[in-house]
Amino acid sequence: MLDFDIVEYQHRLERTKKSMNEKGIEVLLITDPANMNYLSGYDAWSFYVHQMLIVIIDEPQPVWIGRYMDAPGAKAKTWMYDENIMAYPDYYVQSEDHHPMEFIAEILEQIGQGNRVIGVEKEQYYFTAKAYEVLKEKLPNATFKDGSCLVNWVRIIKSPQEIDYIRKAAQIAERAMNAGLKSIHTGSRECDAAASIFFELIRGTEEYGGDYPSIVPMLPTGENTSTPHLTWSDQYFKEDNSVIIELAGCFKRYHCPLARTAHIGQSPEKLERLAQIVAEGIEDVMSIVKPGVVLEELEEAWRKSTRRYGIDKESRLGYSMGLNYPPDWGEHTASIRKGDQTVLEPNMTFHFIPGIWLDHYGLEMSESFRVTETGVEMFTDYPRELLIQSPFQLPDGSDGIIS
């Protein structure tokens, strides 16, 4: 039932301990579900209650602690011995009287870890301010350090099997993009297009199924294209609407994001021109990707390519991506922006998404890529252009792309 060979998990654990050692952390309390999955194999939608993977620097296996009803899932999905799976009773769940961190602190005391240097993921969605307060109160002899993103950085270089999973996610992303475009016409609502995209994302291919993406498909339409994170409505598409489609295929929690912009009907010259500029910028950036290049050099290449057309983009251009859980598929480590000194290495994977949001319209066109030994591998192969849609569903049910 494991998604990776047990040796791969152990290798990940070793690299995590190496980093802990460098940072002077003896016990790492991991609450990021992606980091929990990465080191243990645990995969379930149980991160809405407190749960934790504990890595102790001188113990061979991590300890999983979660809710009672989730322990059988942890036993089934992780490589550790069953005795390393511990569970708290249900009265700790969303209660004003009991906090799961009380239970966890007690376990840490019992197994002799209460007086060590403990790393916690301070900047992580599922480690609340309250959780940290309770831990500090209940473990007065521990020294706490910030272990945020420690495992995230271990994750940045992917193994061959992880790359294979992202390639599978890429196949799913392309299918979902096709399905979305097929339902973008005036006889269809935004929710219909989102439903078609979701169907393909989850069904996957005949050979393998899809997993849920960590962000739902975004489908800003019309004036809403000027802002990236509004989800769909149930309005019908109209002629002359632009529609941004940002989605990610997902396979075993590994993502391949992909964004394109479509326009219904006659192509507006301004938007068409913007698409060409962005496509050229992507080409210019991708042409310099190879090991040894510093991330901010990619930003510089983008700026050089697009500034001559008067484009000045303030926001970051992309980020490291791969394994993740809601609410984000980005890895929260390296960003493609000014000042980021991360040096590219083979098997790093990024989502390059130079979105342009102007006052009344916007455009997104993105590529997910892998750094190879000598250059770059694009995960998807999708036309880099403004996708012109027929306003009407074609009688043959075809995708209506008229460009």
Place this chain on the structure above:
Amino acid sequence: MLDFDIVEYQHRLERTKKSMNEKGIEVLLITDPANMNYLSGYDAWSFYVHQMLIVIIDEPQPVWIGRYMDAPGAKAKTWMYDENIMAYPDYYVQSEDHHPMEFIAEILEQIGQGNRVIGVEKEQYYFTAKAYEVLKEKLPNATFKDGSCLVNWVRIIKSPQEIDYIRKAAQIAERAMNAGLKSIHTGSRECDAAASIFFELIRGTEEYGGDYPSIVPMLPTGENTSTPHLTWSDQYFKEDNSVIIELAGCFKRYHCPLARTAHIGQSPEKLERLAQIVAEGIEDVMSIVKPGVVLEELEEAWRKSTRRYGIDKESRLGYSMGLNYPPDWGEHTASIRKGDQTVLEPNMTFHFIPGIWLDHYGLEMSESFRVTETGVEMFTDYPRELLIQSPFQLPDGSDGIIS
């Protein structure tokens, strides 16, 4: 573009301020996206970066602070004046050098709130331990109090329009359950069934579209029915598999959860019997729901009903639900369990989910309900029984239910 009348938002704000006043909180920093939506109307998938709604007890409108690119969405989706929408630059996003709470603390100082009693949502997914540390450091003259669940408790009694939204979500939930059952047979994979469910959830009805549920459909199959939160695989369903389907219809972020258990092929006596016991328990509990009843009395009624059959359930039986965002559709306030002293009032809404997870199998059957002036309204009307599925897809494409 607002989902509710502006008067409703203002009424919600008044009730929030009343509660703040009772708790001695002058400024409430709201980071729960559901609470942000409830008070402002803001709805976007932007909660993966730091954002906040600030309610100041002596100011007529809240202040929204978020990422630069999300501000146009906030202007479009909230009822407040545009000058109450503020945005931080992109270099604050997921950076080791800058934290959005630094920016927010500065704003609070500038608008004269730096020395007040400030409530923060300490036990909330999107308020990290680090966020709290930065705020405390940058606002040394403020007094901090825990404002966790303050707005959640204001949300517990629903308005007529909120009830209407949950009823719409209920229609979507029933359709999605039908679609899931239709694809549970030996010619179909778990991901195919999940895809069909998702399609219906998002498409909605002809009259209105669906929204994404805060939890993906759960579809534990076979031995996995013994644990509730594993998601689907790409395995084909097999004859004699049991399948638990837990999903929620969603309309404008309002949920109506619904769970049932299906079995492929000949009905196993043990499971059939368990379903009858649970159905009887649900009936017994629902028969006593009315204003004035204390929540733990519902748990008592359940225990009395099922104990005579040897059922002893440790986990809570349900929770208040309505408006929410990933990763949970529960409201984190009242729970249907021993010790919960919440007194039922008209227009409270709950998901009653007495899941039974045994060593090698399990069963879920749930109901979402509203407390009326005199009793109970069930949101969905779905058979309360083990749903027996034909192992084969029927030639007419019908749903294969043979019971």
